[in-house]
Amino acid sequence: MKPSFVKILIVSVLFLPFLSFAEQIDVGSNFRYTSLEEALQKSVDGDTLVVNAGIYPGNYIIDKSIVLIGKNNPVIDGKNHGTVLTIESPNVVIKGFTIQNTGILLDKEDAGILVTADNVSIEQNQLKEVLFGIYFRKADGGILKNNLIEGKKELDIPRRGDLFRGWYCKNLLIEGNTFKYGRDVILWFSHQSEITGNNISGARYGLHFMYNSDCRISGNIMTYNSVGIYMMYSKNLVIENNLMAYNRGPSGFGIGFKDLDNVDLNQNVIADNHVGIFVDNTPRDVDSYVKYIGNVIAYNETGIEEMSLLINSYFTGNSFIDNYNQTQLSNTQQPDNDFWKGNYWSDYSGYDKDRDGAGDIPYKSEEFVENLIGDKPELKLFLYSPAISALNYASKAFPILQPSPRLIDKSPMTKPVMPAGVPVLKIQKETGFILLSLLLTFFSALFILLFFKKNKLTSGLSRKRQSKIISMNTMRNV
Secondary structure, X not given: OOOOHHHHXXXXXXXXXXXXXXXXXXXXXOOOEOOHHHHHXXXXXXXXXXXXXXXXXXXXXXXOOOEEEEOOOOEEEOOOXXXXXXXXXXXXXXXXXXXXXXXXXXXXXXXXXXXXXXXXXXXXXXXXXXXXXXXXXXXXXXXXXXXXXXXXXXXXXXXXOOOEEXXXXXXXXXXXXXXXXXXEEEEXXXXXXXXXXXXXXXXXXXXXXXXXXXXXXXXXXXXXXXXXXEEEOOEEEEEEOOEEEOOOOOOOEEEEEEOXXXXXXXXXXXXXXXXXXXXXXXXXXXXXXXXXXXXXXXXXXXXXXXXXXXXXXXXXXXXXXOOXXXXXXXXXOOOOOOOEEOOEEOOOOOOOOOOOOEOOOOEEEOOHHHHHHHHOHHHHHHOOOHHHHHHHHHHHHOHHHOOOOOEEEOOOEOOOOOOOOOOOOOOOOOHHHHHHHHHHHHHHHHHHHHHHHHHHHHHHHHHHHHHXXXXXXXXXXX
């Protein structure tokens, strides 16, 4: 039997109070809701809150699946107390805000935004003067995109919080963000995540990994940190097209590996760090690997330094350019293996007779001092002293001092290769100097042209005057 129209009408009326309809709620001084707190209380799942320009007090808890859109950059101010926004419901979007002034309690993990729900998107915001920046805790599918996140620069690095922390998360996308003046950008127990196109500077570890798997790190810039990237206890990682430069803190690694398995380090530029690549017990498992392919390791004090025997580590197509020590390997290495093939070495002194791009004699890493420092790290104190150069010269002049090679590359490249796709570092500090140099060059050239023009004119006048004098003398003589 089909239900009658009257029964349907009665059921609809009974359930009407429980139905809700998504709407747009405008917030601001000229709208119905002047208080963001009141608008959040009145909102329901699916609503969009458009928050207009103004300063709103912070410490809100968002427990509904809503969208918050900032119009003309509204400010949510935590007034130096606690966490500014806490998101406890899934499918929330936060976009277009300035979020500032968290508390400073590390034990409370005061943050700009704390997320404890799935599928939350945080895009195109500015977070300033925050202890912890954005914290995803047991929150899968989160998106962090095109945000500026700045920590409390006045605090010493150990007193700062992490600019981003992902804790027990999956499928995170961290893309196109700028991170400054924090402790780390760190992921713990977070899997199937992608970190791409970010710029991280002024931190302890630019990017810090602990117990993660199946992640991709690509197109990032890590500069002026203590360490660019440090990876620990993780597996199945792809690290490609990143720039790690000028990381010269106490350890100063461009990139560090500890207890990793199945890593592909491809097409990165690692330049001007204390140590380009630091390797400790990686790979860890006997059946796993690490592949170093097509990277540029340049102008570091040490190109690659390892703390244990390199097993199942393959170096192919890398360019080692003018590192003070190209490698610092332990004396337990077996140099005559197939781990090193087709790399470029700026100190290679061989030749390429058939011009096929590969050297005709092997490259051997056998610098006397390099081996000496590998055995006695405390001798780094004398790294740039004249004694070091003298010892290296003596070892080449007297073969009896020549050490055994730590590695042999049987087919070294004769030309370096620059990876494609690595982001370009924009040097802003030098802009004024470059403009000043161009102006000085222009005015110098103008001065020189005027000087020559004046001299040419003076010279012409002098010649005319001399001709006139000669003519007058000639007439007098006649």
